Amino acid sequence: MKPSRETITTIQKKLMSWYGTHQRNLPWRKTNDPFAIWVSEVMLQQTQVKTVIPYYLKFMDTFPSVKDLATADLEHVLKIWEGLGYYARARNLHKAAILVTKDLKGKIPDQFAPFLALPGVGDYIASAVQSIAFGHCHAVVDGNVKRVLARMFCLEHPVNQPSTHKQFKALAQTLLERTDPSTFNQAMMEMGALVCTPAAPKCSDCPLSNQCSALKTQTLDQFPMRVPSRPVPTRTIAVGIVRRNGRLLITRRQLDGLLGGLWEFPGGKLEKGEDSPSACIREIREETGIHVKIDSFLTRIKHAYTHFKIEMDVFYCHYISGEIELNGPIDHKWVQISEINEFPFPKANLKFIPLIKMENT
Structure with a gap:
């Protein structure tokens, strides 16, 4: 009208x-x-x-x-x-x-x-x-x-x-x-x-x-009228805080796509039938080329994006062997915990970074 x-x-x-x-x-x-x-x-x-x-x-x-x-x-x-x-x-x-x-x-x-x-x-x-x-x-x-x-x-x-x-x-x-x-x-x-x-x-x-x-x-x-939205799926992710000689490994996401250009701790989605510790070790190996071992579980983080939610299991890991060969990320750094604030991180990572700082004070 x-x-x-x-x-x-x-x-x-x-x-x-x-x-x-x-x-x-x-x-x-x-x-x-x-x-x-x-x-x-x-x-x-x-x-x-x-x-x-x-x-x-x-x-x-x-x-x-x-x-x-x-x-x-x-x-x-x-x-x-x-x-x-x-x-x-x-x-x-x-x-x-x-x-x-x-x-x-x-x-x-x-x-x-x-x-x-x-x-x-x-x-x-x-x-x-x-x-x-x-x-x-x-x-x-x-x-x-x-x-x-x-x-x-x-x-x-x-x-x-x-x-x-x-x-x-x-x-x-x-x-x-x-x-x-x-x-x-x-x-x-x-x-x-x-x-x-x-x-x-x-x-x-x-x-x-x-x-x-x-x-x-x-x-x-x-009013206003809305078309019903589809249920938001939840993805389970495993992330590793890899420690080596007093430093932590962080990787940088590709510039395009979700969270493009941000730094994060390496990890990724669980495969069917896989548990979180196994996924953490596998994802770190696939993304960075290095082998790690799980030391302990730190926390589970829940975070919502627009079209999906994540449940992120975070583990402390220690470096075993291998040289960094990136597959996916565009950069990596071994940083001290005191340097963490210099880098931009996704909000899901920001939720557990204070826990790392607490354990290192």
Whole structure:
């Protein structure tokens, strides 16, 4: 359905008035710098605001300009990003900064198409940066916006189906306030984050309650519609802390793919019928070429990724024989425990590293 001109105007006025009074005091709202806005939008993908704020402040303090990011070593970038997750975001942002610096003379594109062409930039980030930093009329559609639209207009398009994005985008574009798209887009996202929440929406605080079809028809519990997700599988992994002459072996993952470029303790998935100690020894041999023996069990770590969960059994091992010949990892180091903090690790590894430090103090 296409709302009337009168409805559109009412939504725009009420929403932007509400935002002027109720918007949160967030650090990226204090700048017009397109680089800073770009960084914030990359970090905010699939990550809560309260989690992002300290990472954003540290990142911008370390890399205050696109040139600073472009000239930084990727490992340094990943270390600053460490713990925030979805590391492809950091790798792509770094790649894009290099392209902007080398090919575009350090100028972030102020038009949608060339900005969209940068690594890691999709419709959401392109729309957000182009509207918020440059004032262009591109509607931003994230999960919060979809939820607001679905309830306000009783939309039957599942919000978790990529094929329905264009319907939400078209409606958001119709509602977009043309003279100040930056404020309108941020107001829509803020409404979803603070008022039109997934559970127990605060309808009594909503400036658009009179325009909400789901509230009028008492069908709030039916919107937004979602296609049921498949059960998330659990993978069992065995990892070894290999000790040799007072040093520990760490390996670096390939730059592409899950957790690309991060360092980790070697290990991998259990094969069918295999127990964790056997898998630990086998995986270390296959990945590094060396032979080890299990000394003791350290801990079991549970961690969830987007599409799967892991249960990680962690063992202390000692080196027996062999020379390092990497099969999978792109680098290795024998490090002292005091050097561990210099390297970026996946969050699952960060959960047990404090235990290693405790036993070595």
